[in-house]
Amino acid sequence: MTRSPRYLLDTNILSDLVRRPQGAVADRLSHVGEDAVCTSIVVAAELRFGALKSGSKRLKRQAELILSAIDILPMEAPADEEYARIRRHLESRGTPIGPNDLLIAAQALALDCCVVTANDREFSRVPGLRVENWLGRAGA
Numbered sequence: 001m002t003r004s005p006r007y008l009l010d011t012n013i014l015s016d017l018v019r020r021p022q023g024a025v026a027d028r029l030s031h032v033g034e035d036a037v038c039t040s041i042v043v044a045a046e047l048r049f050g051a052l053k054s055g056s057k058r059l060k061r062q063a064e065l066i067l068s069a070i071d072i073l074p075m076e077a078p079a080d081e082e083y084a085r086i087r088r089h090l091e092s093r094g095t096p097i098g099p100n101d102l103l104i105a106a107q108a109l110a111l112d113c114c115v116v117t118a119n120d121r122e123f124s125r126v127p128g129l130r131v132e133n134w135l136g137r138a139g140a
Helices: 011-019 024-032 040-054 057-068 079-092 097-112
Strands: 007-009 037-040 071-073 115-117
Touching: 007 097, 011 024, 011 040, 011 057, 037 040, 037 057, 037 097, 040 057, 040 071, 079 097, 097 115
Parallel strands: 007 037, 007 115, 037 071
Antiparallel strands: none
């Protein structure tokens, strides 16, 4: 029996789901199943900040509803080792990525998850990281 792939959803994917609960992300979720997806505590923090910053009660409620329905994974070892390895690699090539994206990528590698993001250009620079864009916008 093979394990179904786990998808770690990035902030822009969950943000799209907040704004468009019946959109492309929801459609893809219905195909892969809720048990196949998770997100990072880093993503949850970013999403909550964005909802709070917007000042929209509707967006805040929708964000909380979505976060209550998805596994939010804590940052744990060996993500720290992956972080160090990825950061060294990217900096040595002069192609660093944002600090939160680096944490998300490290966590995904440590957990053997595929990162689902519309920011595929940045995440695709991380060696060995599987990346999918469920919104179809290249490098958004």
